[in-house]
Structures are given as C-alpha cells and as structure tokens.
Amino acid sequence: MLRWLLGCLLLAGAVAAQADQAAPESVIDFQLRWHHQFQFAGYYAALEKGFYREEGLEVRIHAGSPGRQPVKEVLAGRAQYAEGNSEILHQRLLGQPLVALAAIFQHSPSVLIARRDSGIASAHDLIGKRVMLMDGNADADFLTMLLNEGISPSQVNILPSSYDFNDLLSGKVDAFNSYLTNEPFYLRQQQVDFTVIDPRSYRVDFYSDVLFTSEAEVRDNPARVQAFRRATLKGWRYAMEHPAEIIDLLLAKYGVSKSREHLEFEAAAMRSLILPDLIEIGHMNPGRWQHMADAFIKAGLVKSQAALAGFVYDPRPPAAPAWVVPVLLGALLAVGAVLxxxxxxxxxxxxxxxxxxxxxxxxxxxxxxxxxxxxxxxxxxxxxVHDPLTGLYNRRYLDEVLERELARAVREGYPVSVAMIDLDHFKAVNDTYGHKAGDRVLQALGRLLHEQAREGDVPCRFGGEEFVLVLPRMAGDNARRRAEQWREAFAAQATRHGEIEIHCTMSVGLATYPGDATSAEGLLAGADRALYRAKAGGRNRVEAA
Incomplete structure (x- = not known):
C-alpha cells in the first residue's frame, strides 16, 4: 500500500514536471557581466559540450558592456538568466524580484590596484585620493572595507569607472577597481610595480560571479530553472577540469582579444577563488548572504533586510500540488478497505x-x-590564514596576531620585536629570469624563515617580496642578532631554477615594543622606516628603529 502511494506521488510529480516543460521559450537568453573571457568559462562549456541541449534547452550567450548590464537585462525581460556580483543582492534589498541560483566564485576577485610609486599601500592611504569604482557609490564591498577601517567614504574622492585601465597607468586616478584574474597580468607584462588592496584583508568577503534569474522565472518555469542551473554547474565542473580546451575555444570561436598566456593566467587565478577541489561549485551559504546584507545596511545603501527572504534559491524539487494529498488519501482508504x-x-x-x-x-x-x-x-x-606560495602566514593573520601579542605583552610586561624583510633588487630577478624564478626565490626565503623561527614566532608574507616576523619575548639587541643570522644565511645560499643558480640578498628593518612603539601600527611603521634606511644605506643590511 505504501509502495502504491509512493508510485502515485512519483507519477504526479512527473506529470507536473512534463506540464512545466511543455511550453518553454524557444530560446533562453543568458547575459554575461562583461566581454567574452575565461571568467565565464563554465557557460561556454555548458553550451559547446551540449549540456544545455541535453536538458532540452537552447541557449544564447550575450557579452556584457557598459550599456548592457545583467540586472537591467533580466529585469527588462531581455534575458532570462545572467551572472552578476553583489549588485544582485543590492537590487533585491531595494525591492527588485531577483533570485540567486548559484555562487560560482566563493571569494570575490574584485580589488583596488594602485601604482606602487603612488605611495598607496593600505586602505588608509586612499584618504584624499582619486578612486574609480565599477558601480560608483554602490560598491558595497569597498565601502564596507573603508567603514571597517574607520574611514568615511566622503574622505575618498570616489569616481565612477571609466572602464579604461589606462587611467591608472597615466596617473589620471590613484586607484582602480580591478579583478585579480585580469589587470595584474597587464601590469606585470608592462613591468609596472603595483599594490593590491583586497577587501578580504579588511574582513570583507563577498560572493562573486553569481548565476541569477527573476522571481517570475522561478515561479513560472521551475523545471527549466533546475535544468538550466544543473547544466550550468556541469559546464563549470568541465571547464575547471579542461581549462586548455576552453582557452582554445575562446580563441577560435569567441574572438577573445586576450593572448593565450593571459587566458592561462586568468584560469589559474580563478581556481583559488572558485575552490573547485574543496567546495561544490555553486554552493551558497545563507549566512554569508546575511553578512553581505548587513554590510549593505552598514554602508547606508539600504535600510532593511526584509526583502532577503526568498533571495537564495532552494534547488530541492518543489512540493506536490495541493490536490495530490486529499485525492491520494481517498484512494488509499478505498484500497485499504479491501486488504x-x-x-x-x-x-x-x-x-x-x-x-x-x-x-x-x-x-x-x-x-x-x-x-x-x-x-x-x-x-x-x-x-x-596562509599565503599559498610560501606557506607562511598571510597579512590578515599578521594583523590579528600582532594585536594579540601586544595585548599579552602589556599584561605580562615582556618585549615584542617586529622584523620587516624586503628582497634586494627583486624586480631584476623577475625581469631577468621570469616570474616563476622569482617565485622560487620567494619560496626559498619563506623556507629559511620558517626553519629559523622559534616556537611562538610568527613568520608572515606581508605582500609581494616583503615579509614580516613577529618575535614575542625578544628584545631589540637579540632581534638584531637573529636578523643578521638570517641575512647572512640567505646571502650565502643559491636558489636553483632549472639550470640557473640565483643569488639574492635581503634588507631588514627592526622595531621593538615598548621602546620604539606601543601599537601594532606603530611597530610596523617603525620597522618600515628602518627597512627604508637599510635600503638607502646600500642594501643587504639590518637597521633598527
């Protein structure tokens, strides 16, 4: 009897699904956020490998442009599905009927890039500077970053993006909203030193490149929504496993202007943001959307989270129609009477x-x-908390641990030293031998610092070719002796890259609590000034604040 009931339910569900799929639109229009590039690899894979066709869907993919943006296209009905960033949530909270189907990037690649010679190295350095944001004052991740640092957006000269990266190179603006997967390649190709300001370093971690649709599509075509989402995620899994094939496709069919090397850079950079080996592609945590909504309110972009309910798509099959239960119960009673x-x-x-x-x-x-x-x-x-190249702790962890160590030092009355290290003439290593060779040198220094660290020391990669070590319970004189040992050991060793031996030296700046500074910011600034004197004094030396 129970088996019969189950069969009836499955039959009813199949009938409902067939009814839903009986009258799909002839063509589904999908809107990208920008021009064709590897950033959208999964959609090309789903189309070209026939995953959409297997689901009974005919799909057209449209490139984006400043005048053709995903949210506007979906709300206007010119596209049924699209990919967007945090603006999807922003518009939802403003009352627009949008639904997030899948988060492709678990971490946003959106960062601010500044030329190193601008002197901008942190969020605080943006005060008074000209900063281009992609969506003007609606870039919640950057606005939240500023607010987290106690900086009012009014203290920064925020300009709407010109979409022209040459505005940064020419000095027309001081910082430019960029993607980690894209603009760094241009800068390295042109040998321009740059600084990255990543909101993730300031406790802002948003989803990015989110597949979305409208409430009407979810309500009127539930089976099609499931089919489109299923085929798209299958396409993304394929693209992540076959990047070279997708690059060939982009160059041959989609007229992509980027070089193969640029597309390979983009594909490699995306893996650390999508995390396909660790997290199911498309995964969404309602708690993170809640956090993003909180950030919008904090930034003053919206007043309420009331519209958040129903924003995150539930991929589970919809419940059976209301008439199914009473009809089947009646049938069950009739059959039960004869058993x-x-x-x-x-x-x-x-x-x-x-x-x-x-x-x-x-x-x-x-x-x-x-x-x-x-x-x-x-x-x-x-x-x-770890830097992926060297395995040392990263800048985010350094900010946390240095504050904790100083608080403990104040309570217990012991010194804390900070050593800031910079590789000498590192740009020449990259220019002469290539960036892979430069990475080998960075890894070699990372290994040396890890091996030389005491239990309780905290070795970190600060960014680029800079490293910082936090040395609890170590006075300045002892820290200087330790730093001289590191400097001599690194200068004496050679880093092998293929058949090449690369010799490199380092300069070190030191600062100690409480003599040189009493705050984390003061210690880092003191160590940085000492490092500058070491560089100015001829490099390959140690200086103290």
Missing amino acids: SVAGYFIRVNRRLLSVDAQLREANERLVANLAEISALHKQLQEQA
Missing part, C-alpha cells in the same frame, strides 16, 4: 525492516560526511 489485516501487517513489517536498513545506511553516510566536512573546514581555515 486483509494479515497482508497489511506483513507488508508494513517488511517496509519497517527496509526503513531500518536505510536508516542505518544513512547514519553511516552522515558520519562519513561529517568527517569530510570537518576535514574541509580545517583546510579552509588553513587557506584563510
């Missing part, structure tokens, strides 16, 4: 035994999944 009591209990008993076995199997899967989730959580925690 014998003995036969009924035999079938129920068999069903219970089957359910018991299924529960045991489900419990075993749950235990295994929890173990996988725990391992994944640990991996993500490691990624959040």
Whole structure:
C-alpha cells in the first residue's frame, strides 16, 4: 500500500514536471557581466559540450558592456538568466524580484590596484585620493572595507569607472577597481610595480560571479530553472577540469582579444577563488548572504533586510500540488478497505525492516560526511590564514596576531620585536629570469624563515617580496642578532631554477615594543622606516628603529 502511494506521488510529480516543460521559450537568453573571457568559462562549456541541449534547452550567450548590464537585462525581460556580483543582492534589498541560483566564485576577485610609486599601500592611504569604482557609490564591498577601517567614504574622492585601465597607468586616478584574474597580468607584462588592496584583508568577503534569474522565472518555469542551473554547474565542473580546451575555444570561436598566456593566467587565478577541489561549485551559504546584507545596511545603501527572504534559491524539487494529498488519501482508504489485516501487517513489517536498513545506511553516510566536512573546514581555515606560495602566514593573520601579542605583552610586561624583510633588487630577478624564478626565490626565503623561527614566532608574507616576523619575548639587541643570522644565511645560499643558480640578498628593518612603539601600527611603521634606511644605506643590511 505504501509502495502504491509512493508510485502515485512519483507519477504526479512527473506529470507536473512534463506540464512545466511543455511550453518553454524557444530560446533562453543568458547575459554575461562583461566581454567574452575565461571568467565565464563554465557557460561556454555548458553550451559547446551540449549540456544545455541535453536538458532540452537552447541557449544564447550575450557579452556584457557598459550599456548592457545583467540586472537591467533580466529585469527588462531581455534575458532570462545572467551572472552578476553583489549588485544582485543590492537590487533585491531595494525591492527588485531577483533570485540567486548559484555562487560560482566563493571569494570575490574584485580589488583596488594602485601604482606602487603612488605611495598607496593600505586602505588608509586612499584618504584624499582619486578612486574609480565599477558601480560608483554602490560598491558595497569597498565601502564596507573603508567603514571597517574607520574611514568615511566622503574622505575618498570616489569616481565612477571609466572602464579604461589606462587611467591608472597615466596617473589620471590613484586607484582602480580591478579583478585579480585580469589587470595584474597587464601590469606585470608592462613591468609596472603595483599594490593590491583586497577587501578580504579588511574582513570583507563577498560572493562573486553569481548565476541569477527573476522571481517570475522561478515561479513560472521551475523545471527549466533546475535544468538550466544543473547544466550550468556541469559546464563549470568541465571547464575547471579542461581549462586548455576552453582557452582554445575562446580563441577560435569567441574572438577573445586576450593572448593565450593571459587566458592561462586568468584560469589559474580563478581556481583559488572558485575552490573547485574543496567546495561544490555553486554552493551558497545563507549566512554569508546575511553578512553581505548587513554590510549593505552598514554602508547606508539600504535600510532593511526584509526583502532577503526568498533571495537564495532552494534547488530541492518543489512540493506536490495541493490536490495530490486529499485525492491520494481517498484512494488509499478505498484500497485499504479491501486488504486483509494479515497482508497489511506483513507488508508494513517488511517496509519497517527496509526503513531500518536505510536508516542505518544513512547514519553511516552522515558520519562519513561529517568527517569530510570537518576535514574541509580545517583546510579552509588553513587557506584563510596562509599565503599559498610560501606557506607562511598571510597579512590578515599578521594583523590579528600582532594585536594579540601586544595585548599579552602589556599584561605580562615582556618585549615584542617586529622584523620587516624586503628582497634586494627583486624586480631584476623577475625581469631577468621570469616570474616563476622569482617565485622560487620567494619560496626559498619563506623556507629559511620558517626553519629559523622559534616556537611562538610568527613568520608572515606581508605582500609581494616583503615579509614580516613577529618575535614575542625578544628584545631589540637579540632581534638584531637573529636578523643578521638570517641575512647572512640567505646571502650565502643559491636558489636553483632549472639550470640557473640565483643569488639574492635581503634588507631588514627592526622595531621593538615598548621602546620604539606601543601599537601594532606603530611597530610596523617603525620597522618600515628602518627597512627604508637599510635600503638607502646600500642594501643587504639590518637597521633598527
């Protein structure tokens, strides 16, 4: 009897699904956020490998431009689906009927880039500077970054983006809203030193490149929404596993102006943002959307989160129509009247035994999944605080640990030294031997600092070719002796890159609490000034504040 009921429910669901798919639009229009490039690889893969066609969908992909933006195209009905960034949530909270289907990038590639010779090295250096933002005053991630640092947006000269990166190179603006997957390639190609200001370093971590649609599409074509989402995610998995094939496709069919080397750079940079080996592509955590909504309110872009409900798409199949339950219950009572009591209990008993076995199997899967989730959580925690190239701690972790160490030093009365290290003539290494060779040198210095660190020391990659070590319970004289040992050891060793041996030196600046400074910011500034004197004094030397 229960088996019959289940069959009826499945039949009803199939009928409903067929009814939904019976009258799809002849062509689905999909709107990209920008020009054709590897950033949208999954959609090309879904189209060209036939994943959309397998779902019964005919799809046209449209490139974006300043005058053709995803939210406007979907709201106007010119596209049924599109990809966008945080502006999707912003418009939803303003009352627009948009629904997020899948987050492709778990971390946003959107950063501010400044020329190194501008003197901009942190969010605080943006005060009084000309900063171009892609969406003017609606760039919530950057506005939240400023507010987190106690900076009013009115203190920064925010300009709407010209979409012309030459405005940064020519000095027309001081910082430009860019993608980690794109503009750094241009700068390195032109040998322009630059600084990246990443909102993630200031506790702002948004989703990016989000597949979305309208409430009307979800309501009127639920099966099509599921099919489009399913085929798209299949395309993204394929693209991440076959980047070279997608690059060939972009160059041959889509007329992409970027070089193969640029597209390869873009593909490699995207992996650390999509995290396809750690997180299921498209995963969305409602808590992170809530955090983003909080940021919009904090930035003064919206007044309420009331419209957030229903914004995150639930991929589970919709419930059966309301008429199904009473009709099937009536049928069940009619059939039950003609069944014998003995036969009924035999079938129920068999069903219970089957359910018991299924529960045991489900419990075993749950235990295994929890173990996988725990391992994944640990991996993500490691990624959040470590530099991927050297394995040392990153700038974000340094900011946290230095504040904690100083607070403990104040309570317990011991010194804390900070050593800031910079590789000498590192640009010449990159120019002469290439960036891969430069990476080898950075890794070699990272290994030396890790091996020389005491238990409790905190070695970090500060950014580029700069490193910082926090040395708790170490006075200035001892810190200087330690720094001289590192300097001599690194100068004596050679870094191998293929058949080449690369010799490089480093300069070190030191500052110590409480003699030189009493705050984290003061210690870093003091160490930086000392490092500058070491560079000015001929390099390959140690100077103290």
